[in-house]
Amino acid sequence: TQLLEQSPQFLSIQEGENLTVYCNSSSVFSSLQWYRQEPGEGPVLLVTVVTGGEVKKLKRLTFQFGDARKDSSLHITAAQPGDTGLYLCAGGDAGGTSYGKLTFGQGTILTVHP
Amino acid sequence: KAGVTQTPRYLIKTRGQQVTLSCSPISGHRSVSWYQQTPGQGLQFLFEYFSETQRNKGNFPGRFSGRQFSNSRSEMNVSTLELGDSALYLCASRRGGENTEAFFGQGTRLTVV
Numbered sequence: 001t002q003l004l005e006q007s008p009q010f011l012s013i014q015e016g017e018n019l020t021v022y023c024n025s026s027s028v029f030s031s032l033q034w035y036r037q038e039p040g041e042g043p044v045l046l047v048t049v050v051t052g053g054e055v056k057k058l059k060r061l062t063f064q065f066g067d068a069r070k071d072s073s074l075h076i077t078a079a080q081p082g083d084t085g086l087y088l089c090a091g092g093d094a095g096g097t098s099y100g101k102l103t104f105g106q107g108t109i110l111t112v113h114p
Numbered sequence: 115k116a117g118v119t120q121t122p123r124y125l126i127k128t129r130g131q132q133v134t135l136s137c138s139p140i141s142g143h144r145s146v147s148w149y150q151q152t153p154g155q156g157l158q159f160l161f162e163y164f165s166e167t168q169r170n171k172g173n174f175p176g177r178f179s180g181r182q183f184s185n186s187r188s189e190m191n192v193s194t195l196e197l198g199d200s201a202l203y204l205c206a207s208r209r210g211g212e213n214t215e216a217f218f219g220q221g222t223r224l225t226v227v
Contacts, residue, residue: 033214100164100216105156
């Protein structure tokens, strides 16, 4: 059974601060996806990383996939109140026909105070 | 390009009843997966359908079932509802093949009373 440990579970910061969310596993994933979810809505895909060591930047967000494809991080620079939400990492299965199955971390609830 | 459409958005059912939820994937996407999201368990994989065939199943009882039609639309059914089935049910649309990138619908909020 593949598991993804996401930390921290809660993060409350002031506008302008930087933060990092971590996603770790003992399993290898074929890809790692990061989502942001608002209350009562479905997760919105932020980025997909597929290559070990890959770094992707999306404005103030930087995503990294570990060299061994077992871990990932999301770094937000100069957080804004609009960044508030639930951040989820999700690992794609590495083999067979299980490409449609994503294993999700428990999520990080981020609150950015003005 | 239309996104993933789930209907209905909200549903209230009584214990013992059954319910059917619907999902229309993004045009051209052939894979539909279903997830259950609860505060305690997070997002849990239910099953995936590709070209009308169930390819993968999560660890849920047989009361949870699904199907996919030739136009890739999918339905999931839960029979003999229990209070613990109250959750946000999410449908994810994927192009298929080795591409794991999944796009979610807004979900159906099911409340069992």
